[in-house]
Amino acid sequence: MYSRGKFMEGGEGHEMGSKRQRIIDTNPYYSSAGTSLMYTNPYPPAYIGQPRPFPVIRLRGLPFNCSETDVEEFLHGFNIIDILFVHKKGRFSGEAFVVLGLPVQVDWALQRNRLNMGRRYIEVFRSKRQEYYNAVANEVADSKNGPPSPPHRSAPRARSYDEGKDLVEHTGVLKLRGLPFSATKEDIIEFFKEFDISEDNITLMINSEGRATGEAFVEFASPEDSKAAMVKDRMTLGSRYIELFASTPEEAEEAASRNR
Template sequence: MFYRGKYFDGGDGREMGPKRQRIIDQPSSFYGASPGSSYMYNASSYAYASQPPPFPVVRLRGLPFDCTEADVAEFLHGLDIVDVLFVHKNGRFTGEVFCVLGYPLQVDFAIQRNRQNMGRRYIEVFRSKRQEYYKAIANEVSDARGGSPHRGGAKARSYDAGKDSAEHTGVLRLRGLPFSAGKDDVIEFFKDFMLTEDSVHITMNLDGRPTGEAFVEFPSAEDSKAAMAKDRMTLGSRYIELFPSSHEELDEAVSKGR
């Protein structure tokens, strides 16, 4: 699971706070390794005499263009992944990804995956720097807010018009959530509305893994329509797409993950 936006400049992922701790405390890792895995480190064993530990980020290159976060997690299985950031150019995935890991020593293990295969493609793995990762985030946020000249145009206007004309039933579908996002994150995203945990439904696939989508039930159709103002706003550095939905679509999506 990943959570972008609350990782500080220190060298280990425990500074992520409660959301970070939920990952460490899981009895079985989402990525196929238990907390007892040799990849998991106690940060106190990784000491630096005169300088802080390096920011634990690697860059992957050569990924398939239909690659998902789950594919990246499987490629780096056993490592404690804090964040996965796909790099885009002109609205298209470049085949590169930044991965923030839980501890600096895990970078060495990630480098060992260099030139291993994802499907039929071999993946290059490089050490990276905090500044490169932050620059990539800034570029993604700028593009999500309309900074790219390739965003917009007739296609985008038609897309928005379809959303505006859709009937509201009090239910919205969210797409593009970080896999780490919990109900509290969604409630915070819609903090101007009266939501409870019972009104937020994060969907899972057949393996019990988050799909990156969620459904939210608002007190009224008027509230869900007003909440559409949050469409394409960011949660962390991920921009979230909103779609008018229905209770029938909600029930069908939730039942598929059971």
Template sequence: MFYRGRYMDGGDGREADSKRQRVIDPSPSLYGASPGSSLMYNASPYAYIGQPPPFPVVRLRGLPFDCSESDVSDFFHGLDIVDALFVHKNGRFTGEVFCVLGYPLQVDFALQRNRQNMGRRYIEVFRSNRKEYYKAIANEVSDARGGSPRRSAPRARSYDDGKDSAEHTGVLRLRGLPFSAGKDDVMDFFKDFLLSEDSIHLMVNMEGRPTGEAFVEFGSAEDSKAAMAKDRMTLGSRYIELFPSSLEELDEAVSRGR
């Protein structure tokens, strides 16, 4: 699903954790052409003759703790966002995000957003590299695979109790999907259940961009309840949260995205 390419900072995408191939090739972003994108953002194929292009990643600091991936996309409106990795510590979002861009030259345009506002918060934007990005990935993968403080905190326990007591109608809501996730990724995530592409609904915002949420219609309430065993398991290195939902909530979410 993810592209693999070679960059100056060493190695290629196959050296990354096998569960997260969040590396990119100089090609269109997961959104296709961004509404505000321009050829001026795109690196010429002759720009790096004799050497591979640098890995196009920046680090953001100071983000609101309730921000989403779509907020990051809006902040970099006009640039091609390949990945937004939210950094956690002790189970909590730190306000930092690593953002992989579609082309190396887009890093310079992203840096021009330094100290611009997201809501009432001004955001710091720094140049980063492959090593820092992969280190952040490794920390997130380790946290998601077990021993995470978020799994043992009292708040998390009461949160899970609410999920357990919720009524199942055969519909689940997913949160935390990578921007690049497609229906085939969701079907693979629920490979123990019989699903069709028509039963999977990937949510987009008013601009048609992925929000990181999806709804899945299962064959029965019993199936959706059994599928809750996948709650907080990983797709790539992103842990996916599952919530019991309903057809009414699904219809409302689809209407909001139109």
């Protein structure tokens, strides 16, 4: 996984929302009312008639090969609205902001403090709306200043730029990463509307529990089409900017077999 700019208030919404907008439109706990978010569900009653806390946490100590799926598994059972990895000078800092579905989930997430992700223990902190906004603004600024510096060997999988992308041989298959969890095949067809793609050419990846992973494989009519479609790399689908990678029919078939 979302409608552009609903977390943004005032001028911030116009600047940040144009690049990264991170909320699921269908989230039953929120609806837009002007520039604020209001609960449509009476739960939790403790917040009725009071300012709604912004449900965001900060994770620190993440492995440098961390992906969104790793964070989702670490926070298994939580309603995750957004995961924003923090980079410094183009390199992953080991930190991320995670926006949750309800303020009460922040308290629950703090109970995961110092639990392990792989071999590393992760620190979980309560964060603030403005800290998240600042992180989004920094990401926008970095994207305007051009691609980050070349990565070291342990650069994260979640990094959204790869200097080698232009050099990879195309076979007609692209891998998509960073999709909204609510994305459908119709959304992907619309994203690639300049190309002739049918639902049969799209594989949406799910995990062992049947939940969307934010990844998909798309087969194009030709290698030339898949290469041309790379112009869409880092463009937004709904609320998320999408990473594109050249793939192969074999990789797509292997991924599809894991869905069965």
